[in-house]
Amino acid sequence: MIRGFIGWPLLVPLALLAGSGAAQSGPRPADPGSARTALQQALAAQREAEARGARLEAEATRANEAVEKTAREAAALAARIQQSEAAIAASEARLRIVTRERAIQRQRLARMQRPLVRLTAALQKLSRRPMALSVLRPGSLQDLVYMRAVLAAAIPQVERRTASLRAEIAKNRQLAQRATALIDRRRADEAGLEVRRKQLAALETRQRLAQRQASGTAAREAERALALGEQARDLDTLIGQLDEIGNLRQRLAALPGPIMRPPRPAESEVMNSPSAPAVEGVDRPPGAYQLPVAGRTIAGFGAIRGGGTQSVGITLAPRASAQIIAPAGGRVAFAGPYRGYGRIVIIEHGGGWTSLVTGLGRVDVQVGQQLVSGSPLGIAAARSPAVTLELRRAGEPVNPLEIMR
Numbered sequence: 001m002i003r004g005f006i007g008w009p010l011l012v013p014l015a016l017l018a019g020s021g022a023a024q025s026g027p028r029p030a031d032p033g034s035a036r037t038a039l040q041q042a043l044a045a046q047r048e049a050e051a052r053g054a055r056l057e058a059e060a061t062r063a064n065e066a067v068e069k070t071a072r073e074a075a076a077l078a079a080r081i082q083q084s085e086a087a088i089a090a091s092e093a094r095l096r097i098v099t100r101e102r103a104i105q106r107q108r109l110a111r112m113q114r115p116l117v118r119l120t121a122a123l124q125k126l127s128r129r130p131m132a133l134s135v136l137r138p139g140s141l142q143d144l145v146y147m148r149a150v151l152a153a154a155i156p157q158v159e160r161r162t163a164s165l166r167a168e169i170a171k172n173r174q175l176a177q178r179a180t181a182l183i184d185r186r187r188a189d190e191a192g193l194e195v196r197r198k199q200l201a202a203l204e205t206r207q208r209l210a211q212r213q214a215s216g217t218a219a220r221e222a223e224r225a226l227a228l229g230e231q232a233r234d235l236d237t238l239i240g241q242l243d244e245i246g247n248l249r250q251r252l253a254a255l256p257g258p259i260m261r262p263p264r265p266a267e268s269e270v271m272n273s274p275s276a277p278a279v280e281g282v283d284r285p286p287g288a289y290q291l292p293v294a295g296r297t298i299a300g301f302g303a304i305r306g307g308g309t310q311s312v313g314i315t316l317a318p319r320a321s322a323q324i325i326a327p328a329g330g331r332v333a334f335a336g337p338y339r340g341y342g343r344i345v346i347i348e349h350g351g352g353w354t355s356l357v358t359g360l361g362r363v364d365v366q367v368g369q370q371l372v373s374g375s376p377l378g379i380a381a382a383r384s385p386a387v388t389l390e391l392r393r394a395g396e397p398v399n400p401l402e403i404m405r
Contacts, residue, residue, distance in 0.1 A: 035100070039093035045294040046086035052290075053079035056374060068372075070207050075374035077200040081323040084193035086294060089319065091186040098179045105172045112165050200376060204364055222367040225334050235341060239354060240395055242333045246348040286328035286349035288373045289403050292357050293318040293325070293380060293387050301399040312397035313356070313390035318380050324387060326375040327355050327400070332365050341388075345377050356390040 295318030
């Protein structure tokens, strides 16, 4: 009777110890491949923006004219903002990876602790048996010898399992420290991002004031562009009309002599003459072409969209309120809201090349403004942002990836 009482609580914990290894081989969480892919993309975008920012800062230092210097300073600040956004995205991806590792670690700790807790409870139950019973009851000394032999075999197992458990607890503590450090780093990056955004806003304000003082026709040109947008039946028509005006403007600029430019190039009699010079360099793409924002690709060039139409651009899903830049240098032909596309910007690059950027939450440029590659255009929407880039050559869509370096 006494042997059964002593043997049963010892055999059960030992069986649990023996089977705890099988209990640890449960289902594993899915591999966080998407988080690691996001981390690699964010690090690549961070390196690219950092290099671009350094290059633009050097160009701004070498620039002699105030207008060019300011434009390149703004582009450099926009690159630094995109660098900060990529750093935040990298920190968030690392944090997702660490959080997932901690979740797996907690599951593993729970499986390891379960048999040890049961064994400890059984040993505590045996320890409550008074020592006097070993003397008063027959067979107690023999049972005591058996119990000591069993404990001598069980204690090394307990020590080994508890040592492994302590190592897992230490690893979990390290993961918690990494998560805290990543959160602190993200907060520092967010603070730096806010500072750079304020610097860019102040620089853009000075830039607008200088442009208003230098040219009084910018407002009238912007009004004509908006009126043209209201009259155009669709976006293709608007781009075609803007291309015609841009080609006429380029041909007027190529005329010799101090000829006055008419306010409406389409009404120029000089341009309607057969001796008007032709536009050259139509086949030469704009240099240093790049994506306007970093983000996950929603639709590639030529993809079939929901309505059965074919995409003629690249649609990206950036961070909320992400900085959007000019894919290449040029002149702003249209900037503002357009039905069905949100706020858009159309840039004339010269030589018959035109870029269209749609899905902006805020536009920071105006019609007639000259841009360098990387100049800030505005920011993405605060909710469900989707930015589309379209590149056209003489009105025909071209895959932007084909001319990117």
